[in-house]
Amino acid sequence: MNTVDPAAVEMVVLTALALAAAAFGYILLLLALSRYEPGVASRGALPPIRARPKTLVVVLECRTREDEVGETLGRLLSLDQPRMSVLVVDDRTSGPVADVLGAVSDPRVRRVRRPDAAADTGAALNAALAHLRSGTAAGLPSDPEDVVLGVLRPGERCDADTVDAVLAAFDDPHVGLVQVGMRVQDRRQGLLARVQDVEEVLYTEVFQRGRQHFGGDSLGSAGRFVRLSALVSLGTSSPWREGRTPELDLGLRLLVAGWRSEFAASGVLHGPSPSGLGGWLSHRGRRLQRRMQCWPQVPRLLENLSGVTRAQLLVGLSTPVLLLAASLLAAGMVLWSGALAIGLARGTMALSWWWAAAYAGAVVPAFLLAGVYQESSGEPVGVWPRWRTVLLLHLYPAVVVGWSLAAWWALVVLVTGREGRGRSVRAGYAARHRKSRRGAWGWLVAPVCLVGVAAWMVFTVAGSSVQSAPPPLPSVTGETP
Amino acid sequence: MGQDASTGGSWTTVQVDLLNGGWMLMGGAVVVLLCYVLFVGTSLLLAGARRVASGHAFGRELSDERWFGEREA
Numbered sequence: 142m143n144t145v146d147p148a149a150v151e152m153v154v155l156t157a158l159a160l161a162a163a164a165f166g167y168i169l170l171l172l173a174l175s176r177y178e179p180g181v182a183s184r185g186a187l188p189p190i191r192a193r194p195k196t197l198v199v200v201l202e203c204r205t206r207e208d209e210v211g212e213t214l215g216r217l218l219s220l221d222q223p224r225m226s227v228l229v230v231d232d233r234t235s236g237p238v239a240d241v242l243g244a245v246s247d248p249r250v251r252r253v254r255r256p257d258a259a260a261d262t263g264a265a266l267n268a269a270l271a272h273l274r275s276g277t278a279a280g281l282p283s284d285p286e287d288v289v290l291g292v293l294r295p296g297e298r299c300d301a302d303t304v305d306a307v308l309a310a311f312d313d314p315h316v317g318l319v320q321v322g323m324r325v326q327d328r329r330q331g332l333l334a335r336v337q338d339v340e341e342v343l344y345t346e347v348f349q350r351g352r353q354h355f356g357g358d359s360l361g362s363a364g365r366f367v368r369l370s371a372l373v374s375l376g377t378s379s380p381w382r383e384g385r386t387p388e389l390d391l392g393l394r395l396l397v398a399g400w401r402s403e404f405a406a407s408g409v410l411h412g413p414s415p416s417g418l419g420g421w422l423s424h425r426g427r428r429l430q431r432r433m434q435c436w437p438q439v440p441r442l443l444e445n446l447s448g449v450t451r452a453q454l455l456v457g458l459s460t461p462v463l464l465l466a467a468s469l470l471a472a473g474m475v476l477w478s479g480a481l482a483i484g485l486a487r488g489t490m491a492l493s494w495w496w497a498a499a500y501a502g503a504v505v506p507a508f509l510l511a512g513v514y515q516e517s518s519g520e521p522v523g524v525w526p527r528w529r530t531v532l533l534l535h536l537y538p539a540v541v542v543g544w545s546l547a548a549w550w551a552l553v554v555l556v557t558g559r560e561g562r563g564r565s566v567r568a569g570y571a572a573r574h575r576k577s578r579r580g581a582w583g584w585l586v587a588p589v590c591l592v593g594v595a596a597w598m599v600f601t602v603a604g605s606s607v608q609s610a611p612p613p614l615p616s617v618t619g620e621t622p
Numbered sequence: 623m624g625q626d627a628s629t630g631g632s633w634t635t636v637q638v639d640l641l642n643g644g645w646m647l648m649g650g651a652v653v654v655l656l657c658y659v660l661f662v663g664t665s666l667l668l669a670g671a672r673r674v675a676s677g678h679a680f681g682r683e684l685s686d687e688r689w690f691g692e693r694e695a
Contacts, residue, residue, distance in 0.1 A: 153649040160655055443669035452666055459662065466654040473647030480640035483633055 171351030192312035285369035306408035317371030317400025321408035425547035468545035507534035
C-alpha cells in the first residue's frame with residue numbers, strides 16, 4: 142500500500158484551506174455588498190437623459206409546453222402595460238396553441254409562423270425578428286432603439302413590476318440587454334423545487350446584486366430582454382444562432398460589439414422547475430453546455446472587452462472547469478466517508494476539532510444565506526420558516542455534487558455530440574454543435590492537461606512511500622498527535 | 623501525515639487506502655484549481671497587455687453618437 146508524503150498532504154491542506162478561505166471571504170463580501178444599492182459610478186452608467194418610453198414585444202416561443210400557452214398568454218394580457226404586445230411563434234394550424242389563439246381577440250397578440258416544424262428556438266426567434274423588421278407589425282415605434290424584445294416560454298410568467306424594471310433599465314442608451322432574476326414557480330410542491338428556488342434566489346440576491354458593485358457586465362441565466370437596435374447592429378438577419386437556448390451566445394456577441402448589459406434587480410421571471418432528479422441534472426447540464434459552446438468566443442472576448450467585464454465573463458464561462466475540479470473534491474469526500482463509516486462500524490473513529498471547524502465554516506454562511514432567502518423570497522414565515530432554509534442549505538454539498546455530475550455530462554455531450562441513451566441531438570442543432578466542438582477543442586485541451594498534470598504530480602509525490610506518523614485529520618485510530 | 627496501516631488488519635488496510643485515496647483526489651483538485659487560477663490570471667494579464675500595446679488601455683470608450691444620436695444633429 143502507498144503512503145502519502147506528509148509534506149504533500151500538508152501542502153494540500155494549506156492550499157485547500159487558502160482556497161476555502163478565499164471562497165468564504167468572497168461569499169461574505171458579496172453578501173455584504175448585496176445589501177446595498179450600488180452607486181452610479183460602480184454601475185458604469187450615467188444617469189439617463191431624455192429617455193423616451195420604450196415598447197416591449199414579448200416573443201412567446203411555443204416549441205415546448207404547448208398546454209401552458211393559454212395560462213402564460215392570459216397572465217401577460219392581464220398586466221396593466223399598454224406599451225406591451227405579444228408575438229406568438231407557432232407553426233401549427235391545430236392543437237393547443239391554435240385553440241388558444243383562436244379564442245383570443247386582443248389586438249396586442251400577433252402570430253408569426255415558424256419557418257418550418259423542425260426549426261429550433263434560434264430560428265423561431267429570428268422569424269419573429271424578421272416579422273418585426275418587415276414593417277407589418279403595427280403600433281411599434283419607428284426607432285428600433287425604443288423597441289425591446291423579451292423572450293418567454295410557455296409556463297413562464299412575469300409581473301408588471303418586472304416589465305417596468307426592464308423598460309427602465311433600457312433608458313440608458315448603451316444598454317443592449319437586461320437580465321432579471323429567476324424564481325421557481327412551483328417551489329411549494331416539493332423539496333427539489335424548493336432547492337432550486339433557493340439556488341435561483343441566492344444567485345440573484347447575493348451574487349448578481351453583489352457583483353453590481355464591481356461594475357462591468359456579467360451574464361446571468363436569464364438575459365432574455367434585448368433592444369431591437371442592438372440586434373440590428375449585429376448586421377445579420379439571424380442574430381440568434383441555432384441551438385436550444387441561444388440567449389447566452391447572443392448576449393456575448395452584443396457585449397463584444399460594445400453594448401452593455403444591465404441587471405434589473407427588482408425584476409423576476411417565474412418559471413417551472415424540471416421534474417425529478419434526472420430532469421434537474423439534465424437542466425443543469427444544458428446550462429453548463431451552453432457555456433462550453435461559447436468557449437470559441439473567448440479569444441474575441443479577451444481581445445475586445447476590458448477590466449471587470451472581461452474577468453467576470455471569463456470566470457463565468459469557465460465555470461464548468463471549476464466544477465470538474467470540484468468533482469475530484471467530491472470523489473475524495475466519498476472515499477473519506479467510506480473510511481469514516483468503517484471507523485464508525487469498528488469503533489475506532491475519534492472525533493476531531495477539524496470536523497467542528499469545517500461544520501461551522503459551512504453553517505455560518507448557510508445561516509446568513511437563509512436570512513437573505515427569507516427576506517427576498519416573499520414567503521410568509523409560517524409557510525417557510527428560516528430554520529427550514531438552514532436545514533435545506535445542509536444539502537448544498539449534494540447540490541455541488543449534482544452540478545459536478547452535470548458538468549461531466551455536458552463535457553461528454555460536447556465531445557460526442559450525443560445525449561443520453563444514444564439519442565443524437567437534433568439535426569439543426571447538431572450542425573452548430575459540430576462547429577462549436579471544433580472551436581472548443583483548444584479550450585478542452587486546457588482542463589484535460591490540468592487534470593493530467595495534477596494526477597502526475599500527486600502520484601509522483603505519493604509514490605515516494607514515506608513512512609510517517611498518523612495524520613491529524615481525519616483520524617481513524619484516535620492516536621493522532 | 624499520510625496513513626500507514628502496516629500493523630493493522632484488513633479493514634484497517636481498506637480504511638487507510640480510502641483515506642489516502644481521498645488525499646490524492648484532494649491533491650489533484652487543489653493542483654487543478656491552482657492551475658486554473660494561473661491560467662485565468664495569465665489570460666487576463668496577456669489580454670490586458672495586448673490592449674495597452676494596441677492603444678486601448680482605457681477600456682470601452684463612450685460613444686457620443688450613441689448618447690445623442692443623429693437625430694440631435
